[in-house]
Amino acid sequence: xxxxxxxxxxxxxxxxxxxxxxxxxxxxxxxxxxxxxxxxxxxxxxxxxxxxxxxxxxxxxxxxxxxxxxxxxxxxxxxxxxxxxxxxxxxxxxxxxxxxxxxxxxxxxxxxxxxxxxxxxxxxxxxxxxxxxxxxxxxxxxxxxxxxxxxxxxxxxxxxxxxxxxxxxxxxxxxxxxxxxxxxxxxxxxxxxxxxxxxxxxxxxxxxxxxxxxxxxxxxxxxxxxxxxxxxxxxxxxxxxxxxxxxxxxxxxxxxxxxxxxxxxxxxxxxxxxxxxxxxxxxxxxxxxxxxxx
Amino acid sequence: xxxxxxxxxxxxxxxxxxxxxxxxxxxxxxxxxxxxxxxxxxxxxxxxxxxxxxxxxxxxxxxxxxxxxxxxxxxxxxxxxxxxxxxxxxxxxxxxxxxxxxxxxxxxxxxxxxxxxxxxxxxxxxxxxxxxxxxxxxxxxxxxxxxxxxxxxxxxxxxxxxxxxxxxxxxxxxxxxxxxxxxxxxxxxxxxxxxxxxxxxxxxxxxxxxxxxxxxxxxxxxxxxxxxxxxxxxxxxxxxxxxxxxxxxxxxxxxxxxxxxxxxxxxxxxxxxxxxxxxxxxxxxxxxxxxxx
Amino acid sequence: xxxxxxxxxxxxxxxxxxxxxxxxxxxxxxxxxxxxxxxxxxxxxxxxxxxxxxxxxxxxxxxxxxxxxxxxxxxxxxxxxxxxxxxxxx
Numbered sequence: 114x115x116x117x118x119x120x121x122x123x124x125x126x127x128x129x130x131x132x133x134x135x136x137x138x139x140x141x142x143x144x145x146x147x148x149x150x151x152x153x154x155x156x157x158x159x160x161x162x163x164x165x166x167x168x169x170x171x172x173x174x175x176x177x178x179x180x181x182x183x184x185x186x187x188x189x190x191x192x193x194x195x196x197x198x199x200x201x202x203x204x205x206x207x208x209x210x211x212x213x214x215x216x217x218x219x220x221x222x223x224x225x226x227x228x229x230x231x232x233x234x235x236x237x238x239x240x241x242x243x244x245x246x247x248x249x250x251x252x253x254x255x256x257x258x259x260x261x262x263x264x265x266x267x268x269x270x271x272x273x274x275x276x277x278x279x280x281x282x283x284x285x286x287x288x289x290x291x292x293x294x295x296x297x298x299x300x301x302x303x304x305x306x307x308x309x310x311x312x313x314x315x316x317x318x319x320x321x322x323x324x325x326x327x328x329x330x331x332x333x334x335x336x337x338x339x340x341x342x343x344x345x346x347x348x349x350x351x352x353x354x355x356x357x358x359x360x361x362x363x364x365x366x367x368x369x370x371x372x373x374x375x376x377x378x379x380x381x382x383x384x385x386x387x388x389x390x391x392x393x394x395x396x397x398x399x400x401x402x403x404x405x406x407x
Numbered sequence: 408x409x410x411x412x413x414x415x416x417x418x419x420x421x422x423x424x425x426x427x428x429x430x431x432x433x434x435x436x437x438x439x440x441x442x443x444x445x446x447x448x449x450x451x452x453x454x455x456x457x458x459x460x461x462x463x464x465x466x467x468x469x470x471x472x473x474x475x476x477x478x479x480x481x482x483x484x485x486x487x488x489x490x491x492x493x494x495x496x497x498x499x500x501x502x503x504x505x506x507x508x509x510x511x512x513x514x515x516x517x518x519x520x521x522x523x524x525x526x527x528x529x530x531x532x533x534x535x536x537x538x539x540x541x542x543x544x545x546x547x548x549x550x551x552x553x554x555x556x557x558x559x560x561x562x563x564x565x566x567x568x569x570x571x572x573x574x575x576x577x578x579x580x581x582x583x584x585x586x587x588x589x590x591x592x593x594x595x596x597x598x599x600x601x602x603x604x605x606x607x608x609x610x611x612x613x614x615x616x617x618x619x620x621x622x623x624x625x626x627x628x629x630x631x632x633x634x635x636x637x638x639x640x641x642x643x644x645x646x647x648x649x650x651x652x653x654x655x656x657x658x659x660x661x662x663x664x665x666x667x668x669x670x671x672x673x674x675x676x677x678x679x680x681x682x683x684x685x686x687x688x689x690x691x692x693x694x695x696x697x698x699x700x
Numbered sequence: 701x702x703x704x705x706x707x708x709x710x711x712x713x714x715x716x717x718x719x720x721x722x723x724x725x726x727x728x729x730x731x732x733x734x735x736x737x738x739x740x741x742x743x744x745x746x747x748x749x750x751x752x753x754x755x756x757x758x759x760x761x762x763x764x765x766x767x768x769x770x771x772x773x774x775x776x777x778x779x780x781x782x783x784x785x786x787x788x789x790x
Contacts, residue, residue: 142600150497154511160530160568161514163537167529179540217426225423232416235728239747240420242685247431249681251629253650254670257441257657258434265703281430284423344521344632345654359519359632377529380522387517388510395506398513398576414729436714437704446705454707457765457772464766675758682755686742 161384167377175373190378203358204382206272210347210355211340213276218283218336219329225284226291227317231300244285252345255281263350270352278350279340286339287332294328295321327397334394341387358383435674441667459668468644469652469669473676476649480627483566487623490567491574492612496604498579509579512572524636527565531637551638555645558638562646565633570626574619581615582608617691621684628677649673724750738790749790753783 167175168190169183194200228234229241259278260269268274302324306316322329348360362379391398442459446452463469498512499505518526531551533539542549551558585607593603631650634640640647640655653673657666724747727733733746740752757779764775 146497150494150499150508153494153497154508157511157515157568157572159537160526163530164526167535175535179535179537181537221423221426224419228416228419231410232413233410234412234414234416235725236747237416238689238745239751240424242682242751244427245685246678246681247427249625249629249677250431251631251650251653251673251677253629253631253653253657254438254674255431255434256654257663257666257670258437261437261703262434277426277430280426284427288423338517341517342519344519345650349658359521362521362525373529373535376525380518380525383519383522384514384517388514391510391513391517395509398509433704436710439713440705440707440710443707443710444705452705456709460762460765464762672762675755675762679755679759682751690742 164377164380167373168381170374172372172374190374191382193375194378194382199364200358200361200379203356203361203379206351206355207341207347207357207359208386210272210275210279210357211337213272214279214283214340215333215336217276218280218287219333222284222287222291222332223322223329224317226288226295227321229288229292230295231303241288244288248282248285248289250281252281252343256345256349259346260349269350270354272355274350275347275355275357276340278346279343283336283339286335290332290335291325291328294325294331298324330394331397334390334398337390338387341383438667438670441663442671444664446663455664459664460672463665463669463672471644472647472649472652475645475647476628479563479630479648480624482563483570483627484620484623486563486567487571487574488616488620491571491619492578492616494571494575495578495582496608498575500583509576512575514572515569516572518569520632521636523565523569524633527561527568527633528637531561551642553642555642558642558646562634562637565637566627566630569633570623573623574616577615577619578612581612585611614691617684617688621681621688624684625677625681628680720750740786740790744790746787749786750783752790753779753786756786757783 166181166183169186169188170180171185171187171189174180174183174185229237255278263269263274263278268277298321302320303316306320307313311320344357344359347357351357351360358379362376443454443456444452445455494512498508515523528536530536531539531549533543533550539549539551548554549557551561589607590603593607598606629650630648631654634646634648635651638646640651653666653669656662656669660666728746735743735745737743738749740749744752760779760782761772761775764770765772
């Protein structure tokens with residue numbers, strides 16, 4: 114640290130002793146920090162470990178008694194999921210409507226977020242608040258009319274129905290996050306481009322979108338996240354053709370009790386896509402959680 | 408940033424507006440229509456006026472669910488906010504450890520909500536679950552299907568597991584935006600760790616924390632899948648929260664009128680709370696030089 | 701639109717709300733509102749006061765319907781009065 118401390122540490126006064134102790138403290142503090150962090154990570158991982166543990170055990174081993182690791186290691190539950198169309202189509206359906214929702218949401222949210230970040234217009238604040246209320250609205254409130262609405266327009270049990278329904282909260286979320294990122298781009302860039310003769314659409318696609326690409330990546334991550342984890346609307350708006358994996362999982366309750374092994378394996382597989390997606394945006398994700406404004 | 412006054416900006420909003428209106432306004436109008444009628448089907452229905460609202464507001468089961476909901480939301484906020492701040496302070500800031508910890512901490516947020524319920528169901532069962540089994544081995548008669556206290560504690564623990572990462576990540580991003588010079592100045596002043604937190608870190612965190620508290624309050628207020636899978640709302644109705652009461656009424660019993668009236672009351676509570684938070688956020692941003700939305 | 705099960709009161713209610721919003725927009729174009737402090741603890745624009753008025757009117761209606769034997773028309777009259785006070789002095 115400072116030069117004065119180096120000279121101090123050569124003397125033997127009580128004050129120097131105290132200072133030496135204080136200097137030693139950061140090292141123990143580092144270790145205490147690591148230990149606490151490790152404790153929290155263990156708390157996060159333990160339930161997930163248990164799920165994985167179960168997914169590799171046969172049902173007789175699961176019900177036979179508590180084993181801390183799979184003694185009779187088996188892949189039968191995973192094999193079952195990957196060979197039974199009913200099961201693996203659940204994943205395909207979920208990923209299909211999530212991808213559709215991400216595409217729709219980002220396309221309509223980009224221009225809207227630009228308008229909010231650059232212009233003042235009549236009712237802008239109220240409109241923004243109204244968007245947020247949709248983000249906050251419990252899906253349960255909209256359950257019944259959605260069912261009726263999509264049934265009437267003939268979209269019931271299609272991927273589009275779920276993708277559109279998830280727009281309710283995903284579009285406002287996308288606008289909110291993107292607006293934060295766009296406000297960080299200086300306005301001079303827009304002005305220079307317009308002086309250079311760019312038309313608005315060309316400027317937007319060629320210059321502006323590349324400039325906020327990390328923001329778009331993070332937004333896509335959040336769209337994925339909230340559409341992927343939602344169950345209530347997804348399972349209400351589908352029956353068989355577009356059934357999400359989350360509601361296929363409820364079928365593990367059979368006549369002979371719950372098929373724990375398959376339930377665990379299916380659950381473990383739902384965690385994977387999230388980890389893959391988060392890996393790609395890991396460097397920007399923290400800023401995204403703050404909605405682009407820290 | 409100063410913004411240009413330009414009402415043509417509405418054209419940029421329009422596509423989004425149409426889509427969200429389709430998903431929000433039409434259904435909401437339908438809910439209002441349901442709430443004043445006794446609907447059997449589109450042709451067989453009777454006008455009931457305000458009857459359902461009176462019934463729902465005076466229903467003791469629903470009043471209990473509202474109180475339970477507030478108790479739950481406030482409890483998880485009281486635990487998750489300090490814990491999240493603490494974890495954000497502990498998270499490493501550079502190197503591969505930073506990435507690894509970030510991914511691990513984020514993981515619970517990316518698990519489908521009913522799978523979160525399943526994970527904790529498996530984890531806490533007395534016969535096959537590590538936590539349930541351990542507690543029983545230690546001599547505590549842990550049983551979430553019989554004891555409301557155990558059920559509540561487990562649901563809160565599950566929610567802490569599931570959602571503390573959100574607060575932690577928000578705070579982490581807030582902390583990363585503090586310039587190193589601030590810390591150096593504090594070191595020169597020999598500031599204690601507490602005063603660094605109180606006067607440098609905490610002020611920087613208020614902004615993200617308001618967003619965090621808003622998001623956490625709202626999500627905890629609509630919690631459905633996790634307790635539904637874990638406890639099914641029991642024992643009795645001790646862990647039945649608002650969304651579950653509503654879903655049971657709407658889907659289970661097909662009571663369109665009453666559940667619509669209930670939906671509107673639920674929605675009005677949400678509307679009031681989010682307006683208060685939104686106004687707070689906007690007023691905070693107004694105080695800063697660069698303005699807000 | 702049959703599935704939306706419209707009734708006369710709701711068929712009146714929504715156009716009235718839409719008309720109020722349209723009217724506010726026209727008014728805003730004609731003379732843009734300036735944020736000011738009234739008896740409310742925060743500075744508000746015209747649109748903010750309208751929202752506060754509508755939200756409090758909704759709560760007032762719920763209270764009257766749920767916990768008093770009074771007629772809903774009383775609540776409506778009180779709400780309109782409150783709305784006028786709020787718009788003028790809020």
